[in-house]
Amino acid sequence: LPMMHVLDISWFTACMREGRPVAVETRHLIQDAFEVLAEFYEFNEVEGPCLAFRRAASVLKSLAWSVRRLGATEGLPCLGERSKSVMEEILQSGRSFEVEKILSDERYQTLKLFTSVFGVGPKTAEKWYRRGLRSFSDILAEPSIHLNRMQQSGFRHYGDISRAVSRAEARALGNIIDEAVRAITADGAAALTGGFRRGKEFGHDVDFIVTTPEVGREDRLLTDIIESLKQQGILLYCDYQASTFDQSKLPSHKFEAMDHFAKCFLILRLDCSRVDGGLNSVEGDSRGWRAVRVDLVSPPVDRYAFTLLGWTGSRQFERDLRRFARSERRMLLDNHALYDKTKDSDDSARPVRLISNAWGREARRSERDKG
Ligand code: ATP
Ligand code: MN
Ligand code: MN
Secondary structure, three states: OOHHHHHOHHHHHHOEEOOEEOOOOHHHHHHHHHHHHHHHHHHOOOHHHHHHHHHHHHHHHOOOOOOOOHHHHOOOOOOOHHHHHHHHHHHHHOOOHHHHHHHOOHHHHHHHHHOOOOOOOHHHHHHHHHOOOOOHHHHHHOOOOOOOHHHHHHHHOHHHHOOOEEHHHHHHHHHHHHHHHHHHOOOOEEEEEHHHHOOOOEEOOEEEEEEOOOOOHHHHHHHHHHHHHHHOOOEEEEEEEOOOOOHHHOOOOOOOOOOOOEEEEEEEEEEHHHOOOOOOOHHHHHHOEEEEEEEEEEOOHHHHHHHHHHHHOOHHHHHHHHHHHHHHHOEEEOOOOEEEOOOOHHHHOOOOOOOOOHHHHHHHHHHHHOO
């Protein structure tokens, strides 16, 4: 380790594990610095530099080697002048003046705290900050503030849902969702997606795609699942959004991060007894349960492959993939379809077949059966 790192007490204690210093790779320091900068610009609604730092962070994340000299990053994409100067400062001194200034800024700290509540975005956080509110107790004690249902749940379950969800917990939730689906329709299925599908050990929520092998029958699936969770007494919060998917309106030419499929954002009660090895929370274990955020999306099965691709993430990977499709392949990719823009107008209305999984095979078989 460079000597100056070891001498920096706050840095040193931050990477002590069981009393032993663990080498924090400089690359991770730089990556974190980029994320802070991106968030700072997001809070200030400056999109350009926000995306630039996000991209720079994800480039570093993808490297298989450690960064020791600025020269070594020559030729890497998405590293602009500003990213490089932050990187150089950290390589030389182990810290970035600019990032430290942001981290100690009251506005940044407050917005970071407020947006950590489920249902509170940068706009609401900013509004509360401008009114002089600085803490959760400030917000909860302010009579003129009206919290919507989502924010109320966000505060109520704050401790639980800000604690990471473990893989064992995700598996237990997978069983719960799977059982609910199968009780509704024997050939329906739930597939794990999001961060856990990418192999992450922990997540902020658990994401599932639920569907049936016959197009159209997914229509009532989500509302039936919600009803079942309610019957089981484990539905703590539910924000259901009905499908607005309209095949005839495809492709949508404007960039859409969201899709039009039926989906719901839930908070579920996960009982300790359902999780191998117990819950990822000490209080939860003594209480016997914890609250967990769960997202469900329910596309028609012929859109399954695109939904799976879109919901697997990460958000940055999805952005890059869409950009690649557009600029390198002249194709349009979203959660609904992949379109070939080089084909004539008739053809371009038809999605490129990208079905490469069991669901797809099922769908093609049933299409064939129908002749
Ligand atoms: P984490 O472990 O923090 O949950 P994650 O990658 O699973 O990480 P999510 O926010 O759960 O993050 O999102 C998973 C994926 O689903 C992302 O790729 C995101 O683009 C997509 N996604 C999330 N919400 C929606 C939505 N409302 N509409 C369309 N896609 C969404
Ligand atoms: Mn997720
Ligand atoms: Mn999610």
